[in-house]
Amino acid sequence: MLRRFFITGTDTDVGKTVASTALVNAFVTQGQRVIGHKPISAGCEQSPEGLVNDDALQLIAQSNVTMPYHLVNPIALREPIAPHIAAAQCHQTITSAELIANYAQLDHIDADVLISEGAGGWCLPINDSELLPEVVSQLDIQVILVVAMRLGCLNHALLTQQAIEQSGCQIAGWIANAPHPQLCMDENLATLTARIDAPLLGIIPNVSNAKAAAQYLDISLLD
Numbered sequence: 153m154l155r156r157f158f159i160t161g162t163d164t165d166v167g168k169t170v171a172s173t174a175l176v177n178a179f180v181t182q183g184q185r186v187i188g189h190k191p192i193s194a195g196c197e198q199s200p201e202g203l204v205n206d207d208a209l210q211l212i213a214q215s216n217v218t219m220p221y222h223l224v225n226p227i228a229l230r231e232p233i234a235p236h237i238a239a240a241q242c243h244q245t246i247t248s249a250e251l252i253a254n255y256a257q258l259d260h261i262d263a264d265v266l267i268s269e270g271a272g273g274w275c276l277p278i279n280d281s282e283l284l285p286e287v288v289s290q291l292d293i294q295v296i297l298v299v300a301m302r303l304g305c306l307n308h309a310l311l312t313q314q315a316i317e318q319s320g321c322q323i324a325g326w327i328a329n330a331p332h333p334q335l336c337m338d339e340n341l342a343t344l345t346a347r348i349d350a351p352l353l354g355i356i357p358n359v360s361n362a363k364a365a366a367q368y369l370d371i372s373l374l375d
């Protein structure tokens with residue numbers, strides 16, 4: 153059965169793709185068949201296959217399961233803005249039903265692990281009445297929280313943990329992304345370790361690629 157992980161973060165631009173591609177790499181190294189997935193992307197380039205997003209392409213590059221692009225990234229929006237606004241600008245509406253149908257299709261793929269990168273932070277509107285967490289909570293999927301280690305991260309991380317739990321989802325682990333030196337890093341890590349009710353899977357320093365980032369993760373903590 154496909155093990156599903158949803159990678160969220162304390163905000164946009166916090167290292168979700170760095171962490172997600174590292175997770176794909178780590179599971180592949182362990183011999184698993186892994187799908188990298190970016191259900192909603194905003195910020196795409198035109199290609200012969202249609203609109204494509206860089207996060208999705210990075211996830212595909214680490215994955216060892218060949219998939220058509222539209223299953224990896226079913227909602228690909230051109231403008232790098234909030235997805236429901238990008239969709240409205242091109243007269244589209246994102247629905248929870250199409251997202252749920254996409255996850256259901258992935259269940260039929262011969263694979264062991266799904267690494268599904270969210271968009272923005274946890275509380276992402278997908279249309280005028282629904283939030284992405286309402287979709288995620290309907291799936292049998294474990295949440296991994298990426299925390300950008302910088303001033304303000306305690307508030308962002310603890311609020312995000314509360315919101316994840318209020319959505320009825322389970323945090324399977326969290327990742328500290330620390331590309332830049334931070335004052336009192338050890339103390340901040342200790343504060344979060346004491347308060348987040350899930351294992352710290354690793355601390356990622358400044359890295360140049362997914363393989364390097366994967367060296368800092370302990371995915372056995374997810375078992």
Ligand SMILES: Nc1ncnc2c1ncn2[C@@H]1O[C@H](COP(=O)(O)OP(=O)(O)OP(=O)(O)O)[C@@H](O)[C@H]1O
Nearest residue numbers: 161164165166167168169170272331356357358359
């Ligand atoms: N540990 C790291 N080492 C080196 N560069 C990093 C690291 N973490 C993040 N970055 C860089 O910071 C930028 C943002 O990271 P990333 O794209 O992973 O964030 P994100 O949360 O996925 O953003 P989005 O919300 O757009 O999906 C990228 O250019 C990435 O390469």
Ligand SMILES: [Mg+2]
Nearest residue numbers: 168169207269
């Ligand atoms: Mg990303």
